Amino acid sequence: MIRRPTVLILGAGASKPYGYALGTKLVEQILARTHPDQGALWPVLTIPGSGYSGELVLEFRKSLEKGRPASIDDFLAANVEFRELGKVCIAAALTVFGPTDEGLKEEADWLEYLWWRLHDDALNAEKFKANRLKIITYNYDTSFERYFRGVLSGYYADFRNNPDRAEAFRARFLPTVHIHGSLGPAIDELRSLPNPQVRNQITWYKQAASDIRILNEGDHTDEYKTAHEWIQGADVIYFLGFGYHQTNTTRLDLRNQITATVPGHPDRIVRGTAVGLGEAGREDVVRRLNIDAETVRRSGGLLYQLDSRTFLEMHGLA
Numbered sequence: 001m002i003r004r005p006t007v008l009i010l011g012a013g014a015s016k017p018y019g020y021a022l023g024t025k026l027v028e029q030i031l032a033r034t035h036p037d038q039g040a041l042w043p044v045l046t047i048p049g050s051g052y053s054g055e056l057v058l059e060f061r062k063s064l065e066k067g068r069p070a071s072i073d074d075f076l077a078a079n080v081e082f083r084e085l086g087k088v089c090i091a092a093a094l095t096v097f098g099p100t101d102e103g104l105k106e107e108a109d110w111l112e113y114l115w116w117r118l119h120d121d122a123l124n125a126e127k128f129k130a131n132r133l134k135i136i137t138y139n140y141d142t143s144f145e146r147y148f149r150g151v152l153s154g155y156y157a158d159f160r161n162n163p164d165r166a167e168a169f170r171a172r173f174l175p176t177v178h179i180h181g182s183l184g185p186a187i188d189e190l191r192s193l194p195n196p197q198v199r200n201q202i203t204w205y206k207q208a209a210s211d212i213r214i215l216n217e218g219d220h221t222d223e224y225k226t227a228h229e230w231i232q233g234a235d236v237i238y239f240l241g242f243g244y245h246q247t248n249t250t251r252l253d254l255r256n257q258i259t260a261t262v263p264g265h266p267d268r269i270v271r272g273t274a275v276g277l278g279e280a281g282r283e284d285v286v287r288r289l290n291i292d293a294e295t296v297r298r299s300g301g302l303l304y305q306l307d308s309r310t311f312l313e314m315h316g317l318a
Contacts, residue, residue, distance in 0.1 A: 001121050002133045002317050006236040010137040013241020014308055017108040018143045019099025023071050030089045034061045041092055044202050051202045052085055060085050073214045087209040095186050096200050110308035111147045117317045125156045134230045135176040140212050142184035177226045181212040231257040239272025240308040244285040255290040270295055273311045274303035
């Protein structure tokens, strides 16, 4: 079980093992599907009456291709005129054209490892309640919630054949906050359909996209307030698959949340994955996170070039 108050802060890399594209791969998928000749999204996006003009979609696609952004979110933050269209493309890429089985790769399945730690010594649902874990996620997908709804309903007799009850339990005892909103209802609906392609519709995409926000679209006040409260109450803070974008790290305001804690957490540990970040990049992240030197020293270092499962296995959850 996880008895120390723990917060996991998830970035796009945490969803990658389950088939979700991130960064440039997601951009490439959107470019391919908005191609005017063979792109599956082109006729949907440009449908008369409820879609967008062909000129707008072409301009969006051309600018996206020439701009070569590291992420679609960054591109939409800088190009307000494409924001609604871009969010619709994100919704399409992560739902109808997203993973059907979440591309499970056993060697990198950090959710499985987390589940093992959570139900270790918790032979019934009542004992499971003693776990002290909260999730802050910057992702639009709800793979975390869906995974734990499934394993809880399979493992504990209290929830067998009752996924709604399992989800209510999960929401209370493994709570999550989506900083940028989520596609949860849309993805869950798709999984109930024999053919997800029937939702390849502009009106459906617009509805799904209405619940997501890109990184600089508003202050996300309520979500950040919840995140700050959870961080203040945590003994262990782990970043998994996090990209450490400057806007996100600034708003997270980690040092102030740590110093604002009452009572204090003298043994607090702060660590995270940093796959692909060189030494200079890691130093820049440490500076922007603004974590005090004593916390970094006590944590034995801050950033590690490890996948999420290897990181958790190496540093543990207690």
